[in-house]
Amino acid sequence: MKSLSYFHLISVFSASLILQFFYYKSEFISISDVPNERSMHTASVKKAAGIFFVSVFIIAALILLPVSLETLFIISGSVFCLLLGFADDILNLSSFTKLIAEFMFFIPFSGYFCGNCRIFGIDPGLIGIFAPVLVAFYFVFVINLCNFMDGIDFYLVLTFFVSMVNLIILGNFTGISANYLILFSASFLGFAILNYPPAKLFMGDSGSLPVGFLLASLPFFINTPSTPDLSMSILLIPVFWTDGVITIVSRYIQGKNILQAHREHLYQRISLSIFSKRTTSVLFGLINLSAAGSHFVLKNYLTTTVSILLLLTVFAGLYFIANSRIQSSE
Secondary structure, X not given: OOOOOHHHHHHHHHHHHHHHHHHHHOOOOOOEEOOOOOOOOOOOEEOOOHHHHHHHHHHHHHHHOOXXXXXXXXXXXXXXXXXXXXXXXXXXXXXXXXXXXXHHHHHHXXXXXXXXXXXXXXXXXXXXXXXXXXXXXXXXXXXXXXXXXXXXXXHHHHHHHHHHHHHHHHOOOOHHHHHHHHHHXXXXXXXXXXXXXOOXXXXXXXXXXXXXXXXXXXXXXXXXXXXXXXXXXXXXXXXXXXXXHHHHHXXXXXXXXXXXXXXXXXXXXXXXXXXXXXXXXXXXXXHHHHHHHHHHHHOXXXXXXXXXXXXXXXXXXXXXXXXXXXXXXX
16 A cells, blocks of 8 residues: 655645645636625635645545545545536536536445445435435535535634544544545645635635535544444534534525525624634634544443434534524624
8 A cells, every 4th residue: 555755745735835826826817706795705815726726636646545446436526526616616507506416426426435334323225226315415415515614714624624633533544545635634734824814715616515525525434343324424523514504494494595605604603793703713613623522432321323413412502502692692
């Protein structure tokens, strides 16, 4: 098995940072995110930086890591999300078009790669031929959840790196699978420097969709005695799940378009009314860290599924407490 050296990682980081810095400084190449009433920023900022840090990762992975089924899994999903995201950054695709494209890709993708996974301990194979649809829905949901949650500087960046720490807590973070995440982290770090508040670049959909795919794939990187359980992603990014799901359900109940951009997520409202964007990102990142640590203790007394459901209930309760406090102050 090929191993990554510090030289490899520094080279990947440097290539990513240099390309994005030149994009930031370029007067000839520009895809800008112009602020509107739903935006969390007030000035026009270049977006679509994902085309650089994701491309560097893909090229580096193909050169430095051995060809395997894992390679096909990670690279094919990353390339698809990169191309779809970049097309959206350029063409402003409709939400319906993106959803159709995602399901058309992830249904056969899930059928080929994810036949042995579980959800809350239940084997999707129990529902037979519909199992790939269920797993594809999971991928599409997490990918778009990350897209929705990429609303303030550095938030998605910090969430990704916190999820890496949670992954180390939850499982044996070694082997060829870990090399892909380490390699991506090196390239992503180049973007993180330019996304630190006040952000000089946004990743755009060309970045948030591949990041969402990798976050959705994290349960497959946890080395456990049994088959991967997709619900483990709740322990890796618990704030994403609670803030994202509750906000989506709330907007649906109110008859609002759940696919339309807005500023109703808890992290957005906190950054608008209580803390700065930087403080909000750090705060939510630290809260994300608590879930894996709590599960590490609870797993000695509870089954994994019960532990996940208990922690999800706690985080949902914290969401409603914070939400009521914000409403009372508005």
